[in-house]
Amino acid sequence: MQNLQSSPSERQLPEGVMCQVCDERRTNLSRRRLLGAAGLALASAAVAGPLSSFPTLAQTAPNAIAPDVALARIMEGNARYAGNSPANKDFSAGRMARAEAQFPIAAIVGCADSRAAPELMFDQAPGELFVTRVAGNFVNDDGLASLEYGVKFLGVPLIMVLGHSGCGAVSATIKVVQEGVTLPGHLPGLVDALRPGVKAAIAQKPVDLLAAATIENVRYNVAQLQAAKPIVSEFVAAGKVKVVGGVYDIASGRVNLV
Ligand SMILES: [Zn+2]
Secondary structure: OOOOOOOHHHOOOOOOHHHEEEEEEHHHHHHHHHHHHHHHHHHHHHHOOHHOOOOOOOOOOOOOOOOOHHHHHHHHHHHHOOOOOOOOOOOOOOOHHHOOOOOOOOOEEOOOOOOOOHHHHHOOOOEEEEEOOOOOOOHHHHHHHHHHHHHHOOOOOEEEEEEEEOOOOHHHHHHHHHHOOOOOOHHHHHHHHHHEEEEEEEHHHOOOOHHHHHHHHHHHHHHHHOOOOOOOOHHHHHOOOOEEEEEEOOOOOOOOEE
16 A cells, blocks of 8 residues: 655645646555455455454555554654644545545544644544544543454554643642542542552652653553453564554644653
């Protein structure tokens, strides 16, 4: 599968001089549509019974790439986003292909924070990222089930646990742990999930506790996912899936691996 994104030199061309690029994109999208159709054909032929609504992986799927290749691709997208030169602007491209199948190259475990939208920060088009979001970017059973689906049935080669600067959920957990604050509603359950990372950070006596706790929370959930039985840990052990951690800096737009 060729890269659908234009090169920087192509993006600098004025409108009206893009015909060749457009034609190449149409060719790529047509190829992708065919691949999607092939995947669906395999699915309908190979799967029966209660799992019949689940897709079957096609060896030729566009997301059948090495985890490190997927990581490089989304980090390149983040560099474009941080540099304010996103490649993905035509969201109508590939709609018909996407209606037939999805081939996400990465799963993101992100925070619900309105400023931390993975598709934007990694400059990825619809269909490229399989995203679960919950305040504090942690993995619970439902989130894990989603990731298991992404890994086993969609062929996602990369999982990134993604924290961010100024996280309100992590900040609130610090207050609960350090000051004994009691939160209303269902928030105490969320705090319990973030407690391990926050406690690990407090033990380090860092200068910036919020930043340290955000990193430790990411690392804790990366470790949890790497060991998550039965599905994710097996794919990790086989080298088919990599789990990495990142922190998004809202001010700069950059994601740093942690
Ligand atoms: Zn947050």
